[in-house]
Amino acid sequence: MTFAQSLTRLPCGNRVLDLAHTHVMGILNVTPDSFSDGGRYSQLDAALRHAEVMVAAGATLIDVGGESTRPGARAVSPLEELERVAPIVELINRELDVVISVDTSTPAVMRETARLGAGLINDVRSLQRDGALDAAAATGLPVCLMHMLGEPGDMQDNPHYQDVTREVGEFLAERMTQCAAAGIPAERIILDPGFGFAKTLQHNLSLFKHMEALHALGRPLLVGVSRKSMIGQALNRPVGERLHGGLALAALASLKGARILRVHDVAETVDVVRMLAAVESAE
Ligand code: PT1
Numbered sequence: 001m002t003f004a005q006s007l008t009r010l011p012c013g014n015r016v017l018d019l020a021h022t023h024v025m026g027i028l029n030v031t032p033d034s035f036s037d038g039g040r041y042s043q044l045d046a047a048l049r050h051a052e053v054m055v056a057a058g059a060t061l062i063d064v065g066g067e068s069t070r071p072g073a074r075a076v077s078p079l080e081e082l083e084r085v086a087p088i089v090e091l092i093n094r095e096l097d098v099v100i101s102v103d104t105s106t107p108a109v110m111r112e113t114a115r116l117g118a119g120l121i122n123d124v125r126s127l128q129r130d131g132a133l134d135a136a137a138a139t140g141l142p143v144c145l146m147h148m149l150g151e152p153g154d155m156q157d158n159p160h161y162q163d164v165t166r167e168v169g170e171f172l173a174e175r176m177t178q179c180a181a182a183g184i185p186a187e188r189i190i191l192d193p194g195f196g197f198a199k200t201l202q203h204n205l206s207l208f209k210h211m212e213a214l215h216a217l218g219r220p221l222l223v224g225v226s227r228k229s230m231i232g233q234a235l236n237r238p239v240g241e242r243l244h245g246g247l248a249l250a251a252l253a254s255l256k257g258a259r260i261l262r263v264h265d266v267a268e269t270v271d272v273v274r275m276l277a278a279v280e281s282a283e
Pocket of ligand 1: 069070071103122123144146192194195196222224225227228229230
């Protein structure tokens with residue numbers, strides 16, 4: 001291993017990510033669909049097959065989420081969330097070679113999924129729930145801290161900033177300080193600007209444009225914009241027609257130094273990342 005690699009390798013439980021290059025994180029939602037209740041086994045089986053397809057397409061992380069955090073989404077109970085997420089984490093860990101990220105704010109879900117093979121805690125609430133800092137610290141896993149104000153249910157009610165990029169940076173710096181105090185060192189932290197969380201279209205675009213400023217915090221950046229309303233609003237597209245806008249943002253985020261891209265469309269995004277790498281490695 002070279003010196004540069006030793007600076008960018010991030011241990012994620014039983015696997016390691018080399019953050020010298022951009023990784024694609026595939027989104028796996030395990031929120032129940034009340035219209036197609038095919039029973040527990042077939043849901044689990046369908047989730048595993050979806051994860052398998054994303055890994056075959058080049059995803060090096062799978063983000064498993066049991067709580068919707070879209071604008072206006074309602075909260076779920078910790079037990080309900082654990083019952084959705086734990087079986088799929090266990091199954092993916094057994095069947096696939098991939099880092100399992102768990103999209104959760106719930107301390108019990110952090111502790112239990114870490115035991116079952118999760119490699120990364122992805123918390124849109126930046127470990128602000130009671131007990132979350134201690135739970136995340138106890139797992140020893142890396143943590144993705146994301147910027148959001150309020151809760152998904154009310155975050156889009158008139159968000160306001162003087163300077164969105166500066167305020168997002170200040171928020172993330174403060175959460176890193178809280179993490180350090182709880183025993184989560186900076187080396188274990190990934191940062192996320194939180195596109196679509198408590199931000200207007202103009203906030204999202206400005207934050208995206210000035211994303212490089214967040215490199216001053218010294219940690220790898222994760223970006224999640226796949227199919228989000230910022231694309232819909234900028235291009236006037238419904239959710240099913242946001243792929244090309246999302247790929248443009250994926251390329252731009254990667255050029256701006258983002259190290260993990262959280263996406264639905266893994267194969268397409270992997271092509272974007274590989275194409276950029278091919279040009280980057282030319283003479
Ligand atoms: C994200 C993210 C996430 N996004 C991380 N985790 C979601 N680390 C869930 C819309 O405006 O960006 N980073 N987990 C999904 N959340 C949203 C938010 C989905 C906004 C859609 C919108 O359409």
